[in-house]
Amino acid sequence: MKKTKRQLKALAALNLDLFEPEVISVPAPATIHARIRDCARPAAVAVSSLDEVEAPELATELPSVAELYSLFDRYNWMYFEGALPRPSVEYSPRMTSAGAYLPGRRLIRMGLKYHRIFPEEIADTLKHEMIHIIHLKHDAAFKAEASRIGASLRAKSHPSLRRPPRYIYVCDNCGCEYPRQKRLRMASCGTCSTGGRYDRRFKLRLKDSANRRQKTLRR
Ligand SMILES: [Zn+2]
Ligand SMILES: [Zn+2]
Known part of the structure; x- marks a missing residue:
């Protein structure tokens, strides 16, 4: 067809x-x-x-x-x-x-x-x-x-x-973005952290979330 x-x-x-x-x-x-x-x-x-x-x-x-x-x-x-x-x-x-x-x-x-x-x-x-x-x-x-x-x-x-991600996290060291459906609490960048372990120097920062996007729309 x-x-x-x-x-x-x-x-x-x-x-x-x-x-x-x-x-x-x-x-x-x-x-x-x-x-x-x-x-x-x-x-x-x-x-x-x-x-x-x-x-x-x-x-x-x-x-x-x-x-x-x-x-x-x-x-x-x-x-x-x-x-x-x-x-x-x-x-x-x-x-x-x-x-x-x-x-x-x-x-x-x-x-x-x-x-x-x-x-x-x-x-x-x-x-x-x-x-x-x-x-x-x-x-x-x-x-x-x-x-x-x-x-x-x-x-x-x-x-x-797939549904758009609810949260977008970013690593300030390398700029990698991590779109996620769930909130991340203790997470660091997989590229920058060594040995596959949490590294607080590369803790991911919340860049955008569905909540924020909603608020921006309402304004
Ligand atoms: Zn099947
Ligand atoms: Zn990184």
Whole structure:
């Protein structure tokens, strides 16, 4: 399938975790989605209030949750003789990875942000997470199933989807910046400190934080 400009740009910033899935023999997802859309009324999708503004976009680009269940059933029959127990399936507006399976809650989560960039990978992600219902880890058994049904081997995520750092620390000695999600208490620059130990001469200084940025915006 031809990639859009936005996808190519995103792919350029890619880490090795993301790769092209093998060509699979089932109809292209676009065809499946179109067919499902013809037969099924789009259902409302549960997203948090954070995402409500963007939700309409979902109706045109991504399958609804009801359609995800239909896809699940379809793949269950195609590849597992219908033997997989049906988990809950939902979109996660916050997750930056493509998908996840939570065995404790018997829940498949599909990353909304990821699939807004790569909508054609929905089917692949779903198949990958379906294998996790029977094989939790990406072990040899998982890989055998993945190649049998033509699903990606590894969970995919995209660096451009990661949340911006809450804190940015800087080393005044070498100028290195350390973006972090968590506050650092006793930390010194890894480049300047010797022997991998804390060195107070190179203690990191808080340069910027999400709080400060908020305050600046309010001014
Ligand atoms: Zn996985
Ligand atoms: Zn330094």
